Amino acid sequence: xxxxxxxxxxxxxxxxxxxxxxxxxxxxxxxxxxxxxxxxxxxxxxxxxxxxxxxxxxxxxxxxxxxxxxxxxxxxxxxxxxxxxxxxxxxxxxxxxxxxxxxxxxxxxxxxxxxxxxxxxxxxxxxxxxxxxxxxxxxxxxxxxxxxxxxxxxxxxxxxxxxxxxxxxxxxxxxxxxxxxxxxxxxxxxxxxxxxxxxxxxxxxxxxxxxxxxxxxxxxx
Ligand code: GAR
Numbered sequence: 587x588x589x590x591x592x593x594x595x596x597x598x599x600x601x602x603x604x605x606x607x608x609x610x611x612x613x614x615x616x617x618x619x620x621x622x623x624x625x626x627x628x629x630x631x632x633x634x635x636x637x638x639x640x641x642x643x644x645x646x647x648x649x650x651x652x653x654x655x656x657x658x659x660x661x662x663x664x665x666x667x668x669x670x671x672x673x674x675x676x677x678x679x680x681x682x683x684x685x686x687x688x689x690x691x692x693x694x695x696x697x698x699x700x701x702x703x704x705x706x707x708x709x710x711x712x713x714x715x716x717x718x719x720x721x722x723x724x725x726x727x728x729x730x731x732x733x734x735x736x737x738x739x740x741x742x743x744x745x746x747x748x749x750x751x752x753x754x755x756x757x758x759x760x761x762x763x764x765x766x767x768x769x770x771x772x773x774x775x776x777x778x779x780x781x782x783x784x785x786x787x788x789x790x791x792x793x794x795x796x797x798x799x800x801x802x803x804x805x806x807x
Pocket of ligand 1: 621622623625627628700701702703721722723731732733734784787
């Protein structure tokens with residue numbers, strides 16, 4: 587059995603609402619993160635590793651947009667990062683092949699798609715079986731694909747949320763690791779609802795990574 591850190595230990599300096607202990611691994615997991623946008627989920631992962639209960643380290647951030655917020659955060663947080671601009675690659679598979687090489691060189695155990703706004707191909711998925719995690723701003727299986735928050739608002743649902751799941755060939759359809767529900771409030775627009783959903787994403791994504799890591803460790807035992 588793996589050892590467990592006590593998440594209520596104030597020495598961790600990280601407020602975590604779960605009473606459950608978090609897993610410790612044989613060695614800290616090496617994470618690769620892929621991001622296209624603002625990078626708030628990327629930063630939440632960095633914080634969970636450095637100040638919180640996630641027994642992992644950020645080995646590498648890959649961005650596909652040269653000026654995205656995620657790379658600005660990586661500079662500020664002193665996390666190694668690389669640009670793989672999709673416009674420089676002939677196909678999705680070619681881009682994913684480059685990502686697989688890059689993450690291999692960085693000796694990454696697990697890859698997290700933290701707001702990666704490109705469809706990934708079997709080239710990446712099969713290189714990281716059970717080791718590729720995605721965060722999506724809806725309660726899957728509802729509202730897969732683009733603009734999940736807009737889809738939820740248009741549908742008039744009163745409950746929305748976010749899902750962290752393992753990536754399989756079908757978009758936003760792999761096994762769910764963790765979900766959080768977020769009520770849709772009167773007067774919500776995309777911005778307001780997205781803000782509240784992202785607060786929850788920042789909580790569940792580190793937990794999903796810990797769970798994925800635990801599965802890997804148990805499989806390897
Ligand atoms: C997050 O809300 C994430 O769920 C979403 O992009 C946002 C990225 O925010 N991902 C998708 O919609 C993927 N289908 P961030 O760059 O601040 O982490």
